[in-house]
Amino acid sequence: MTQMGRPREFDTDQALDRAMEVFWRHGYEGASLADLTAAMGINKPSLYAAYGSKESLFRKVVARYADVEMAYARSALDQPTAREVAAALLRDNVVALTRPDRPAGCLSVQGGTACSTANAAISQFLAASRQAGEQAIAARFARAVDERDLPPDADPTALARFLSVVTEGHAVHAAAGAHRGQLEQSAEIALRAFTAAAYSVRAAR
Amino acid sequence: MTQMGRPREFDTDQALDRAMEVFWRHGYEGASLADLTAAMGINKPSLYAAYGSKESLFRKVVARYADVEMAYARSALDQPTAREVAAALLRDNVVALTRPDRPAGCLSVQGGTACSTANAAISQFLAASRQAGEQAIAARFARAVDERDLPPDADPTALARFLSVVTEGHAVHAAAGAHRGQLEQSAEIALRAFTAAAYSVRAAR
DNA sequence: ACAGTTCTGTACCGAGCGGTACACAACAAG
DNA sequence: CTTGTTGTGTACCGCTCGGTACAGAACTGT
Numbered sequence: 393m394t395q396m397g398r399p400r401e402f403d404t405d406q407a408l409d410r411a412m413e414v415f416w417r418h419g420y421e422g423a424s425l426a427d428l429t430a431a432m433g434i435n436k437p438s439l440y441a442a443y444g445s446k447e448s449l450f451r452k453v454v455a456r457y458a459d460v461e462m463a464y465a466r467s468a469l470d471q472p473t474a475r476e477v478a479a480a481l482l483r484d485n486v487v488a489l490t491r492p493d494r495p496a497g498c499l500s501v502q503g504g505t506a507c508s509t510a511n512a513a514i515s516q517f518l519a520a521s522r523q524a525g526e527q528a529i530a531a532r533f534a535r536a537v538d539e540r541d542l543p544p545d546a547d548p549t550a551l552a553r554f555l556s557v558v559t560e561g562h563a564v565h566a567a568a569g570a571h572r573g574q575l576e577q578s579a580e581i582a583l584r585a586f587t588a589a590a591y592s593v594r595a596a597r
Numbered sequence: 598m599t600q601m602g603r604p605r606e607f608d609t610d611q612a613l614d615r616a617m618e619v620f621w622r623h624g625y626e627g628a629s630l631a632d633l634t635a636a637m638g639i640n641k642p643s644l645y646a647a648y649g650s651k652e653s654l655f656r657k658v659v660a661r662y663a664d665v666e667m668a669y670a671r672s673a674l675d676q677p678t679a680r681e682v683a684a685a686l687l688r689d690n691v692v693a694l695t696r697p698d699r700p701a702g703c704l705s706v707q708g709g710t711a712c713s714t715a716n717a718a719i720s721q722f723l724a725a726s727r728q729a730g731e732q733a734i735a736a737r738f739a740r741a742v743d744e745r746d747l748p749p750d751a752d753p754t755a756l757a758r759f760l761s762v763v764t765e766g767h768a769v770h771a772a773a774g775a776h777r778g779q780l781e782q783s784a785e786i787a788l789r790a791f792t793a794a795a796y797s798v799r800a801a802r
Numbered sequence: 803a804c805a806g807t808t809c810t811g812t813a814c815c816g817a818g819c820g821g822t823a824c825a826c827a828a829c830a831a832g
Numbered sequence: 833c834t835t836g837t838t839g840t841g842t843a844c845c846g847c848t849c850g851g852t853a854c855a856g857a858a859c860t861g862t
Contacts, residue, residue, distance in 0.1 A: 585790025
């Protein structure tokens, strides 16, 4: 059986990308249904039939964002050493935050660090997804300790947190208009910090 | 002449503090007039008579925030050396972001990194105020170069930007629920990075 | 006492919000 | 050609938004 009823007249993934750009630029609450439907080229009933609700659409957008726009982060974790992981992460993050064909900054931060009480679930959801990324990095660094890449008293959690902090700071800065070269300078400083803290013992304490 | 007409029945600065807490927690757009008036203990006409509009109230709140809640930043600039400036800034910032009697995070970031098109001026205003802070730090570091505290090829602008990035990242993290001790670890790593980048020549490049 | 001024509370405004009812159009199955 | 199913467009829902008109209360100056 192929599919009954009238066929959908738009591509759901393509419309999701249009919605992503709107949420990315204006945040969850700053993006109105009128903005979204205009960008997606559909009407409200089509949106609700295909995605359920504004919140459900947003969650689908964030999932797609993680899949597509954050792919660099997963491949950074494949680098052979912790130092190279950090270097790839910091550098590719700066590139992703300042792509001329994308809104500046990061959907996960722009989406809503603060929300009205009614939408508290949104900011919690975004915070949780950022923390999941941080924990993935921490797990990678824990592996590096096991592999004798990092010294035994290195703190994978603290190192991952530091990298996460820097990328979030870069996201705020990029959204405010910082240029790629400016963030690259900052990333280099952070990378030196990471190396010192990770590989020299007395660092963490 | 004292003051004509019916006297105001509330303290405008105290009400401003109540409004600050609401904006701090929910951002500019996430804070409704109903939330604000309830927290301030006044009615809408009193709010409009005393502060002009929601946007005008927010700007007054941000000004007060800079005066009161960011006083630590100004006194950090009075430290004798660049390293001590950075250390005081990072550490006091972490304390300010995680005060148990204040909302977590930073009003300037929580206020609105992203806004609807109608309120684009708000996020621009906040970004500009953050950049003003960054430039004050850069100016302090430029003085440190003049004073032979920092080496002649240190980059005051890049160093200030790095510190600004870390504090913004800490603000995002704190708003997401990070504890003070966790951010202190991150601040220590950042401080080592700062010292290395600032005081050793080949660092910046 | 009275006028002029300023603040307070109620009750309201138009506009935009997220979300939906409904009639109709486009397809698959029989 | 009919029937069942699903998407589309219009037109609308109740609600909340930021902001205000207005009447009365509380004060100062004469």
